Amino acid sequence: MKENIYQSIFNTYAKRIQSGKIPPGTKLPSENELMSSYSTSRETVRKALNLLVQHGFIQKIRGKGSYVLDIGRMNFPVTGLTSFKEMSGKIGRSTRTLVQRTVCTGASPSIADCLQIEPGEPVWEVIRVREIEGERIILDKDYFRPDKVVLLTEELAAGSIYEYLEQTLNLVISYAKKEISVEEATDEDRALLDLNGLTHVVLVRNFVFLEDTTLFQYTESRHRLDKFQFVDFARRIP
Amino acid sequence: MKENIYQSIFNTYAKRIQSGKIPPGTKLPSENELMSSYSTSRETVRKALNLLVQHGFIQKIRGKGSYVLDIGRMNFPVTGLTSFKEMSGKIGRSTRTLVQRTVCTGASPSIADCLQIEPGEPVWEVIRVREIEGERIILDKDYFRPDKVVLLTEELAAGSIYEYLEQTLNLVISYAKKEISVEEATDEDRALLDLNGLTHVVLVRNFVFLEDTTLFQYTESRHRLDKFQFVDFARRIP
DNA sequence: CAGTGGTCTAGACCACTCC
DNA sequence: GAGTGGTCTAGACCACTGA
Structure with a gap:
């Protein structure tokens, strides 16, 4: 039992909603009901519900x-850090990673x-090409x-560098x-990707902090135009 | 005094940080200190601090x-709904809105x-061209x-439709x-924008819910490739 | 060890919705 | 009026950091 109470409530409902066990439009139990059914305090229940709100699972309406x-149409929320490996699992297509270079070199001025x-x-420089269904799409x-x-x-570069950093090096x-x-x-780009004559690429710059x-x-992800998609879920800030 | 306590604490610090009055790296007062200096409870202080965390202003480290x-480099966070008018104000360039059409028409299958x-x-259809420094950039x-x-x-289309919807129609x-x-x-696109021979546009589809x-x-924002930028601040989900 | 943030409790009052 | 979520309080214990 290392899990928090509010985390556990959140996980329970997140799973049920994601799996469709609780269909869209359903009204959840009220905060008072959840309070007694989990035998916890109301603020704790509210913490769990607010997490569900922030993740786009539910919507709270005062008095109701x-x-x-x-969330059926929310293909994959790239908001939140998502590495290529996590992403490819969600998309469910055949993918392959081709490591081009893994060296420690002197930093260029722009880098x-x-x-x-x-x-x-x-600096350590890792260059990898992501192949999706036989086409080289991402650099x-x-x-x-x-x-x-x-x-x-x-070997590390071929797998998930993030896993290595977090689990072996204990970087947070x-x-x-x-x-x-x-x-x-x-x-x-033209040498390493199958651009099919496209003149531009989508550039995702990523700055990661501890x-x-x-x-x-610092990561540059260079995507072929026609294969790029980014989905964002935004809440109106009151 | 209609403002919440935690909102007020958040606003105070958000302003000070954004204006640079509190420089990056500074350590904020502890939760206990804030508690007594605002003469409120700790949970209320924590609500304010968590808001600052979510907005990317501060970072909390347990025990420290x-x-x-x-945030100096965080040009403008487009995460969170941002309308063109808000955005243009932040960029601070000369902009103009050209209303092409404002009609109630029959919906096409895709719409x-x-x-x-x-x-x-x-459906109501509003088509507008956004001109930035003399060039027609966004459709x-x-x-x-x-x-x-x-x-x-x-007239409404020329201003901020969002303001009208929220303040006059009371849509939330x-x-x-x-x-x-x-x-x-x-x-x-080629007719209404100054594409300079570019063959593609960045398409931002926006689905807005009450x-x-x-x-x-439903909004389609079609941007000229070379003028498009999107900035996102993401926290690692534990 | 004292100080920090993370979690939790058992109450309270308010604003809102619906009947 | 009963039920809902939004805010707030004054405590408590824990895990972690630093000296």
């Missing part, structure tokens, strides 16, 4: 109750600027500060900033 | 304290599908269900789903 939303270090300082270029990540190998990833824009394709607020990774 | 993050109604049912196509929005005029906008993808430019969970608006 909590209602399950229709140094992104990582907030000096040009020429050493991932990752850069890590070597004071945080000492060693990287091709805290938050990230994403920027999405469209740029002209580079020679590298718990101590230090930036330690 | 709350620290101000470096009907998006709005979850039958083809041919009446906004809005569709409203007429059972919610009875009347729209060109609750949440929205955004999809970002890239599509081939249509003849309409408090009673009914979908009432």
Whole structure:
């Protein structure tokens, strides 16, 4: 029993809603009912319900109750950090990762600027191509500060680097900033991706921070235009 | 005094951090200190701090304290519903809105599908071009269900439709789903925008829902590739 | 060890919706 | 009026950090 009460309530309902066991439009038990059925306090129940609201599962209306939303169309919420491996599992297509390079090298001026270090300082560079159903769709270029990540190998790069960082190195990833824009394709893009003559790529820049607020990774994800999609769930800030 | 205590604490610190009055890296007063200095309870203080966390202003570390993050590079968070008018204010460039059409018409099959109604049912259609520094960059196509929005005029379309909906019609906008993808430019795009020969546009589909969970608006925002940017702040979900 | 944030409790009053 | 969610209180115990 290491799970919190409110986490457990949240997980229970999140599962039921995601699996469709509780259909959209259903009214959830009131906070008072949940309070007694879980024999806990109301603030704890409210914490669980607010989590459900934030994740887009339910909608609360004052004086009426909590209602399950229709998340059927929410294909995959990329909001929240999502790595390629998690994503490909959700999409359920045949995918493959081709590691192009895993080296520790001197930072170019533009990379140094992104990582907030000096040009020429050493950085780990990992370049990977993501193949989806036989087509090379995504080019991932990752850069890590070597004071945080000492060693990287091709084997690690082929799997999930995040798993390695979190479970082996015990780095706690805290938050990230994403920027999405469209740029002209580079020679590298044309060489490594199946662009089919497309002149631009979607560029997702990702700045990843640790718990101590230090930036330690910068990633450029270069997507083929026609295969890119980003879904966001937004709540009106009152 | 209609403002909540926790809202007021949040606003105070959000302003100070955004204005730079509290620089990044600063340690905020502890929850106990805030508790007594605002003469309120700790849970209330925590509500305010959690809001600051969710908005990316601060970072809490157990056993240490709350620290101000470096949001200097967070240009404008488009996460959270942001209308064009809000956005243009933040960018601070000269912008103009050109209303192309404001009519009540029969829904085409694709629009009907998006709005979850039958083809041919009446919908309000508003088509606007956004001009930034003399160039026509964005094409906004809005569709409203007429059972919610009875009347729209060109004057309203030229201003902020959201203001009208919320303040005059008292519609409560609750949440929205955004999809970002890239599509081939249509003849309409080429006619209404200054595409400079670009063959594709960034398409932002926006589904807006009311408090009673009914979908009432669908918007297509078609952006010129080279002027599009989207910034997202994401927290690792534990 | 003292200080920090994370969780939880058992109450309270309010604003709102629906009948 | 009864029932709902929104806010708030004054405590409590825990896990973690740092000196």
